[in-house]
Amino acid sequence: MKNWAARPALIGLIVPALLGLAWEFGVRYGVVPGRLMPPPSALWTSAVAMVRAGELQSHIAATLWRVLVGFGIGAGAGTVLGLLTGASLWARLLLDPAIQAIRAIPSLAWVPLFILWLGIFETSKLALVALGVFFPVYLGVLSAIQDVDRKLVEVGRVFGLSRFGIVWRITLPAILPVWIAALRSGLGLGFMFVIAAELMGASEGLGFLLLDGQQMGRADSILVAMITFALLGKLADGILVGLSRPLLRWQDVVRAKL
Amino acid sequence: MTKLAIEHLNKTYADGTEALRDVSVRADDGEILAILGGSGCGKTTLLRLVAGLDEASGGGIAVDGAQVRGTSRTISAVFQEPRLLPWLSVADNVAFGAQRLDAEERRTRAEALLARVGLEGYGKRWPKDLSGGQQQRVAIARALIGHPGILLLDEPFSALDPFTRSSLHELVLGLWQELKPTILMVTHDVDEAVFLADRIVVMKPRPGRVHETITVNLPRPRDKISSVFDTVTRRIMHAIDRSLGEDGKAGLRPQAGVHSPWW
Numbered sequence: 001m002k003n004w005a006a007r008p009a010l011i012g013l014i015v016p017a018l019l020g021l022a023w024e025f026g027v028r029y030g031v032v033p034g035r036l037m038p039p040p041s042a043l044w045t046s047a048v049a050m051v052r053a054g055e056l057q058s059h060i061a062a063t064l065w066r067v068l069v070g071f072g073i074g075a076g077a078g079t080v081l082g083l084l085t086g087a088s089l090w091a092r093l094l095l096d097p098a099i100q101a102i103r104a105i106p107s108l109a110w111v112p113l114f115i116l117w118l119g120i121f122e123t124s125k126l127a128l129v130a131l132g133v134f135f136p137v138y139l140g141v142l143s144a145i146q147d148v149d150r151k152l153v154e155v156g157r158v159f160g161l162s163r164f165g166i167v168w169r170i171t172l173p174a175i176l177p178v179w180i181a182a183l184r185s186g187l188g189l190g191f192m193f194v195i196a197a198e199l200m201g202a203s204e205g206l207g208f209l210l211l212d213g214q215q216m217g218r219a220d221s222i223l224v225a226m227i228t229f230a231l232l233g234k235l236a237d238g239i240l241v242g243l244s245r246p247l248l249r250w251q252d253v254v255r256a257k258l
Numbered sequence: 259m260t261k262l263a264i265e266h267l268n269k270t271y272a273d274g275t276e277a278l279r280d281v282s283v284r285a286d287d288g289e290i291l292a293i294l295g296g297s298g299c300g301k302t303t304l305l306r307l308v309a310g311l312d313e314a315s316g317g318g319i320a321v322d323g324a325q326v327r328g329t330s331r332t333i334s335a336v337f338q339e340p341r342l343l344p345w346l347s348v349a350d351n352v353a354f355g356a357q358r359l360d361a362e363e364r365r366t367r368a369e370a371l372l373a374r375v376g377l378e379g380y381g382k383r384w385p386k387d388l389s390g391g392q393q394q395r396v397a398i399a400r401a402l403i404g405h406p407g408i409l410l411l412d413e414p415f416s417a418l419d420p421f422t423r424s425s426l427h428e429l430v431l432g433l434w435q436e437l438k439p440t441i442l443m444v445t446h447d448v449d450e451a452v453f454l455a456d457r458i459v460v461m462k463p464r465p466g467r468v469h470e471t472i473t474v475n476l477p478r479p480r481d482k483i484s485s486v487f488d489t490v491t492r493r494i495m496h497a498i499d500r501s502l503g504e505d506g507k508a509g510l511r512p513q514a515g516v517h518s519p520w521w
């Protein structure tokens with residue numbers, strides 16, 4: 001029992017492994033049609049073939065680049081605007097209603113307009129990813145600033161910090177945990193929106209692989225793309241968590257897993 | 259010599275609550291002045307005004323003869339809660355109290371003060387790893403690192419157990435003897451006031467006013483279980499009784515139709 005509890009990841013693998021086995025043998029004994037539901041062994045063969053051809057890597061690179069650039073733009077804008085509206089009442093009164101109104105539009109509704117304005121190539125895709133990342137980051141930063149403990153701000157005032165000093169030494173460290181959580185949900189949305197953007201029309205990227213698989217009737221490349229998405233998303237999130245962990249060691253919270 | 263002069267201070271909050279009416283208090287250089295009173299007599303309001311965290315509705319506060327508005331570099335404070343910054347190490351929290359010194363000087367002083375408050379070797383830990391009493395020690399060190407002329411104490415011992423409280427009383431007295439800041443402390447603990455203060459200002463509630471000022475003529479170190487200590491304590495108790503007056507005593511009895519107080 002003890003050994004299992006020490007390796008929670010292994011416990012999590014049991015169900016997928018059983019499902020994979022059932023799938024594999026289901027196809028092998030003709031219970032399920034293998035053409036539409038390629039078994040793990042067939043997926044592995046396709047994946048290896050795609051990697052050999054250099055195909056999968058270039059799709060991954062295209063998608064990752066879109067996510068990273070879009071995430072950078074969206075997270076940067078969300079952070080800056082969130083800080084501005086959080087720190088200044090005037091900025092909040094002036095900007096927040098407009099931003100909230102834009103948020104009420106489902107982000108995918110922007111696609112036709114982005115394509116009209118920015119063309120069908122990279123720029124419109126980056127814009128869509130950035131838009132998807134922007135809102136969770138903006139909202140997270142704004143609400144975190146409003147939740148900063150007044151008592152700690154008073155400590156800054158008593159010990160003679162300037163207005164800027166209070167922002168730099170009290171507000172920013174205080175919102176750091178929420179900011180990182182907001183970046184994580186923004187990153188998740190970034191992956192969602194990059195698929196949407198690539199499904200709208202692309203010549204490379206994992207989203208293109210999905211669409212191509214559908215049109216060519218190749219369930220295996222669809223599934224390979226989906227699994228790659230899952231791995232990439234998890235990996236990107238893990239990197240973000242890993243980078244932020246040293247910054248958050250001071251937190252007094254229950255955090256058995258992250 | 260007068261260090262701190264609080265003159266005819268009034269404070270009415272935006273909702274119309276009158277917290278302080280015409281409060282005048284003076285503290286000499288190096289004196290420990292205790293403000294004693296129950297809830298609702300504006301003790302904490304008074305301290306927040308002196309700290310510059312709130313603005314008075316009328317009257318003035320002068321330090322060394324000069325009017326102060328807002329926060330001041332010579333005034334430092336320990337709050338009811340430790341209020342340490344959780345993202346700074348213990349040593350950095352202490353150093354936070356001396357913004358103007360250079361880094362080297364701050365580090366040296368922080369180390370020395372941590373040792374002085376009995377937390378040698380705790381500098382690299384996080385505040386979350388410390389007990390409540392230890393955190394309050396760090397807060398005291400933070401308040402003193404800049405060698406303030408005036409130290410404000412807002413019931414900093416009230417949330418602690420009696421043993422910890424006693425040891426912190428001794429600690430504050432010791433540090434006061436070394437650095438001689440003027441201390442303005444707010445408390446509702448009569449023993450604490452008599453043990454620490456040179457003079458005790460008894461306040462009365464609704465609105466907060468000064469009722470009576472009593473000088474504690476006891477040599478230090480004071481013995482909490484001596485009969486002279488008892489005599490002073492009793493004098494203070496009488497003053498508190500008088501401050502509550504007739505309406506105060508009536509308020510102690512359960513009574514129908516009495517409006518609940520504002521806090």
